Structures are given as C-alpha cells and as structure tokens.
Amino acid sequence: MSTHVLVLGGGYAGVMAANRLSGRDDVEVTLVNPRPRFVERVRLHQVAAGTHGGLHDWAEVLGERVRVVVDEATHVDTAHRRVRLAGGTDLPYDHLVYAVGSHATDAGVPGAAEHALAVSTFESATRLRATLDTTPTAPVVVVGGGPTGIETAAELAETGRAVTLVCGGVLAPYVRPSARRAVARRLARLGVTVLERPRATEVRARSLLLDDGRTLDGLTVWATGFAVSDLARRSGLATDATGRLLTDETLTSVDDDRVVGAGDAVAPSGVPQRASCQAAVPLGARAADTVLAHVDGRVAAPVDNVFFGQCIALGREAATFQASRADDTAVALHVSGRAGALLKEGVTRQIVQGLAREARRPGSTRLPSSASARARALAAAATDRVTSPPPQARVDA
Ligand SMILES: Cc1cc2nc3c(=O)[nH]c(=O)nc-3n(C[C@H](O)[C@H](O)[C@H](O)COP(=O)(O)OP(=O)(O)OC[C@H]3O[C@@H](n4cnc5c(N)ncnc54)[C@H](O)[C@@H]3O)c2cc1C
Missing domain, CATH: 3.50.50.60 (FAD/NAD(P)-binding domain)
Structure with a gap:
C-alpha cells in the first residue's frame, strides 16, 4: 500500500x-x-x-x-x-x-500596509513593476538596509531611477566592515542615496515620513524583513x-x-x-x-x-x-x-x-x-x- x-x-x-x-x-x-x-x-x-x-x-x-x-x-x-x-x-x-x-512584514508602521509596495512575493513584485511603468519619473524610497532592500535599491537605480535607501540602522548588518564599504561604494556609484540612521515612521500615498522630521517624496518600497x-x-x-x-x-x-x-x-x-x-x-x-x-x-x-x-x-x-x-x-x-x-x-x-x-x-x-x-x-x-x-x-x- x-x-x-x-x-x-x-x-x-x-x-x-x-x-x-x-x-x-x-x-x-x-x-x-x-x-x-x-x-x-x-x-x-x-x-x-x-x-x-x-x-x-x-x-x-x-x-x-x-x-x-x-x-x-x-x-x-x-x-x-x-x-x-x-x-x-x-x-x-x-x-x-x-x-x-514567508512574506513581507510591514513592521506595524502606519500606512505601510496600505501604501507601500514590496518585492517579497511574485504578486507584490509584479504590482511594483506595473506601478513603476505608470510613474516613469517618480523617485523611489526603499525601506530596509538588509539584502532585500539593498538588492532592490541597486536594481532599480541601475534602470535609471532616483533611489533613496532608508536603512533604519546600519547598512547590510550581516557583513563585515570591509564588505559594507564595498556595498556602500557600489550603491554610491549607482546614485543611490543611503540614509543609515533614520527610521520610517509613516507611509503616505506618495511620501515617507522619517523620525528625524524629514519627508521623502516618491514611491515607498517596503523591505524590512519577512513574516510567516x-x-x-x-x-x-x-x-x-x-x-x-x-x-x-x-x-x-x-x-x-x-x-x-x-x-x-x-x-x-x-x-x-x-x-x-x-x-x-x-x-x-x-x-x-x-x-x-x-x-x-x-x-x-x-x-x-x-x-x-x-x-x-x-x-x-x-x-x-x-x-x-x-x-x-x-x-x-x-x-x-x-x-x-x-x-x-x-x-x-x-x-x-x-x-x-x-x-x-x-x-x-x-x-x-x-x-x-x-x-x-x-x-x-x-x-x-x-x-x-x-x-x-x-x-x-
Ligand atoms: C527579493 C528577494 C531576494 C532574495 N535573495 C536571496 C538570496 O540571494 N539568497 C537567499 O538565500 N535567500 C534570498 N531570499 C530569501 C528566499 O527567497 C527565501 O528565504 C526562500 O524563498 C524561502 O524558501 P521557502 O521554500 O521556505 O519559501 P518560499 O520560497 O516563500 O515558498 C513558499 C511557497 O508556499 C506557498 N504558500 C504560502 N502559503 C501557502 C498555503 N497556505 N498553501 C499552499 N502554499 C502556500 C507560497 O505561495 C510559495 O510558493 C530573497 C528573497 C527575496 C524576496
């Protein structure tokens, strides 16, 4: 049997x-x-x-x-x-x-579930692609300084997008300092603005609020980690x-x-x-x-x-x-x-x-x-x- x-x-x-x-x-x-x-x-x-x-x-x-x-x-x-x-x-x-x-977590940040896009599932990545197609000049703010956020920021910057990466802490926390410097150099070469310390506090339809008082205009892509x-x-x-x-x-x-x-x-x-x-x-x-x-x-x-x-x-x-x-x-x-x-x-x-x-x-x-x-x-x-x-x-x- x-x-x-x-x-x-x-x-x-x-x-x-x-x-x-x-x-x-x-x-x-x-x-x-x-x-x-x-x-x-x-x-x-x-x-x-x-x-x-x-x-x-x-x-x-x-x-x-x-x-x-x-x-x-x-x-x-x-x-x-x-x-x-x-x-x-x-x-x-x-x-x-x-x-x-697993799938993306919004980390409980107000507005993230409603307004942020993501790359954690095929559906969310496809939705982001479609949104980028309809907003060819909009800047992108990627939230998350880990590998998913970094890879997304770099990939979009290479297509000519203006990209800011909000890390909420150290960039690429897993890697050693010399590797981190190499990552930072490459992101700079691609034109990505890296903000290490500030944390995202609220996501709106076309902007992101940071805990240092700044507001960043653009599409928000959420990549702060995975939930199950x-x-x-x-x-x-x-x-x-x-x-x-x-x-x-x-x-x-x-x-x-x-x-x-x-x-x-x-x-x-x-x-x-x-x-x-x-x-x-x-x-x-x-x-x-x-x-x-x-x-x-x-x-x-x-x-x-x-x-x-x-x-x-x-x-x-x-x-x-x-x-x-x-x-x-x-x-x-x-x-x-x-x-x-x-x-x-x-x-x-x-x-x-x-x-x-x-x-x-x-x-x-x-x-x-x-x-x-x-x-x-x-x-x-x-x-x-x-x-x-x-x-x-x-x-x-
Ligand atoms: C952009 C990106 C880049 C990444 N890069 C790397 C990398 O370079 N190296 C690395 O090691 N990891 C990387 N990861 C992480 C890696 O993709 C995941 O850790 C990995 O996919 C986990 O594999 P898994 O089989 O557990 O789950 P998944 O690959 O998530 O597969 C789970 C499957 O289960 C399905 N499912 C969900 N719920 C149900 C249900 N109720 N019933 C039936 N099916 C269901 C899902 O639809 C999915 O098809 C990356 C992730 C992302 C998003």
Whole structure:
C-alpha cells in the first residue's frame, strides 16, 4: 500500500522535498501551491526592475511523479489528517510537509500596509513593476538596509531611477566592515542615496515620513524583513512567537509526528535559521529524509545546516559575497565587483539547476554538513540511536 505525502508550498523547500520524496515507488506526492508556476523568489527584485521574469514551468523543476494542486491550504486538520483548501476541497494525507515560506512584514508602521509596495512575493513584485511603468519619473524610497532592500535599491537605480535607501540602522548588518564599504561604494556609484540612521515612521500615498522630521517624496518600497503565515497556529499546531511551526531537530512538529516542516516557515527547536534560500533547499531535502524515516519506522537524523555567507546583488554588474562560518557568522573574507556578480549569478542559476537535478534523480542532492554534525551522526550511529546513514559533506550553495 502506498503512503500519501502532501507538501504545502511550492517554493525552494517544498519543491526540493517533493522531488526527493518522489524517488520512492511506495510514496505518492501531492504539492499544493497557489500559483501554477514556480517562482524564483531570489530574483523578485529583478522582476520589479524588469530584468528577469522570475517564473519557471513546473516541468522544469518538479519531478514527473509529483501531482500539483493549484490552491491554497487554509486549515490543517491533524486529527483527521486532512487539509482544507481555499477552493473548498479537502485533501487527505498520511504525512505532511509544511513549507509555506514567508512574506513581507510591514513592521506595524502606519500606512505601510496600505501604501507601500514590496518585492517579497511574485504578486507584490509584479504590482511594483506595473506601478513603476505608470510613474516613469517618480523617485523611489526603499525601506530596509538588509539584502532585500539593498538588492532592490541597486536594481532599480541601475534602470535609471532616483533611489533613496532608508536603512533604519546600519547598512547590510550581516557583513563585515570591509564588505559594507564595498556595498556602500557600489550603491554610491549607482546614485543611490543611503540614509543609515533614520527610521520610517509613516507611509503616505506618495511620501515617507522619517523620525528625524524629514519627508521623502516618491514611491515607498517596503523591505524590512519577512513574516510567516499563521496557518500552523490557526490549525492548532505549536509555533514560535512569530508563527513558525515549532519542530524538533529532525524538523518534526512537536505536536504531531505526521507533520514535518521546512524552509522559512519552520523553527527547529525554536531557533529558525536565517530566512534564506540557502537554508530552505537543504531543509527541504532533510524534511523529505525525515518523512521517509517516519514511513520506514526509522529514527530520523537531526538537522545541522551549513551556511556559506551572504551574496548581495548590486545591479547586474556587481555583487558582494560575504563569506561566513558554518554557523552563519561572517568572517574576514569577501568578494566584490564583477567577480561577485559572476558568483551571484552562478549560484542563483545553480539553485534552480539543483532542483531540476533532484527532479530527474531523486535523492541525488548531497546535503552540506558541518564536522560537528558528522561527528554527532557517527556517534549516534555507533550507539545505534540513528539508523539512517550519516549525511555526506559537501560545499555548495
Ligand atoms: C527579493 C528577494 C531576494 C532574495 N535573495 C536571496 C538570496 O540571494 N539568497 C537567499 O538565500 N535567500 C534570498 N531570499 C530569501 C528566499 O527567497 C527565501 O528565504 C526562500 O524563498 C524561502 O524558501 P521557502 O521554500 O521556505 O519559501 P518560499 O520560497 O516563500 O515558498 C513558499 C511557497 O508556499 C506557498 N504558500 C504560502 N502559503 C501557502 C498555503 N497556505 N498553501 C499552499 N502554499 C502556500 C507560497 O505561495 C510559495 O510558493 C530573497 C528573497 C527575496 C524576496
């Protein structure tokens, strides 16, 4: 008898999980996603600027054995193992992968929800593109000094827009000072005005108010960080304070071992990894491995993701790659300029290629693993607590 796994969310984590699960003949996989195509979310600032389409057909990235349902989950009924969809139908499952991702937060700033545009979803990036098309000379004020705000500011400035970047704190807080200087130099070269200290206090239809008393005219683009869906919380599953599904170290819900999480929407042991594609892809693979361990009655292996750094695109001609330790803290190494841009584009392409490879050969993605993770896995295997093989080391993005 086959096992039915329902994957909620067709982003990086959900697609990786669905592909990996589809390698087993005794597992049927259904993926639920509100859109009929895969969104390359890390390119949404490019969608807004008109330099990339941001979409891929499912056939490019998803295995043939994965059934796609274009709809949105509105409730998870764990007691009866069914998911209610917005379209009105219920889908039963044996195991569920919760990978519904994230979206922009307005941080509670008055007027942001009504008047600010965003790049966090395909719909919001497309709306921004359309607004820019109808207001060709309007200046743009991007709020958010992290990678999404910086990438959006640079991409729009490169198209000839007058852009101001309001950071509300230090520019590019993740990176080391030398990398930050490289980012600032490139933004200056593109003509972006960077305001580090002031914070946005109110958004109006065509202006932004700052806490230092200034008013900046133009379209406001909001990029201050990501929030997650309240689907898990609404469904009675335990979450952290922000609404991320609370799981153990194997990504299994602390309430129900039939529910496994991955990507931005999950908080393993209450500690979410940086909201990133870099974490979402391996988490998706590990979620699939955990589900298969549950199906087989094996003990699942704990997650231990490895980070490599943060790569910030600065338009099409430059980027800054800040290297990190495996634990996601920046080190004194960065690559900037044209070399950074080549690295960024190569890694971005490799992500989609990696999903496509897993679609063709499920199980082929080798998971990055820190030395400590390998040591723990070997120790656990030696004491027979973990029966699945230890993950193999691999350095990729
Ligand atoms: C402009 C931009 C640039 C970025 N650049 C980088 C970068 O360079 N490097 C990096 O590592 N990260 C980057 N990120 C962050 C990265 O895109 C996210 O962290 C990543 O997409 C998370 O993957 P995910 O699979 O968890 O979620 P997502 O990619 O958000 O996918 C979740 C999917 O679930 C769907 N969904 C939502 N609710 C439901 C529901 N109720 N039912 C069914 N489906 C649902 C969504 O529509 C979506 O398709 C960037 C983000 C943005 C916006």
